[in-house]
Amino acid sequence: QVQLVESGGGLVRAGGSLRLSCAASGRTNSSYVMGWFRQAPGKEREFLAAISWWHGRTTSPTDSVKGRVTISRDNAKNTVYLQMNSLNPDDTAVYYCAAGVVLSVAESEYSSWGQGTQVTVSS
Numbered sequence: 286q287v288q289l290v291e292s293g294g295g296l297v298r299a300g301g302s303l304r305l306s307c308a309a310s311g312r313t314n315s316s317y318v319m320g321w322f323r324q325a326p327g328k329e330r331e332f333l334a335a336i337s338w339w340h341g342r343t344t345s346p347t348d349s350v351k352g353r354v355t356i357s358r359d360n361a362k363n364t365v366y367l368q369m370n371s372l373n374p375d376d377t378a379v380y381y382c383a384a385g386v387v388l389s390v391a392e393s394e395y396s397s398w399g400q401g402t403q404v405t406v407s408s
Contacts, residue, residue, distance in 0.1 A: 287311050287384045287397040294380060294402030297372055301406070305367040307382030307399060313338075316384035319365040320344075320395055321356060323378035323404075330381070332390040336365060344390060350376075372406045379403050 293305040307319065320335035334346040334356040346354050355368040365382060380402050383395035 287313055287316050289382050289384060289397055289399035291380060291382050291399045291402040294404045296405045296407065299373050299406055299408050301372050302368070302370045303372065303404060305369070305380055305382075305402060305404075307365045307367075309363040309365070309384060313363050313384075316386065316397065318385050318388045319358065320383045320385065320389075321354075321365075321367045321380065322383060322392065322395075323376075323380045324401075325375075325378040328378075330392055331378075332392065333380075334367065335385075335388055335390070337388050342388060344388060347390070369404075372404075374406045374408050376404060376406050 288311045290308045318335055318337045321333040322330050324330040335344045336356045336358050353371045358365045382399045384397040385395035387394050
């Protein structure tokens with residue numbers, strides 16, 4: 286099993302930026318991809334972006350964040366990042382990272398999840 290710990294969330298003003306981190310430990314060799322999701326109050330969990338550990342291949346970010354987020358990884362640190370720019374109040378949510386085997390946008394393809402980090406964007 287892979288343990289995931291997110292960090293980097295917080296309160297930011299509209300137009301600002303944040304970089305979220307997700308540190309993986311445990312059986313990291315059992316996961317090949319990492320994904321970022323978010324869940325706003327009263328809404329379903331939403332896929333944002335994913336990346337493969339080995340090739341660094343990424344999915345196209347979901348439309349709601351396209352052009353504003355970049356996913357990257359540091360294999361030496363077993364850490365994946367989500368750089369978010371031009372934040373707006375609609376980005377307020379709990380952000381989760383997840384580990385899986387297949388590069389996918391589907392939540393069901395990810396078997397290990399972090400506890401989430403809160404991002405709040407003020408207007």
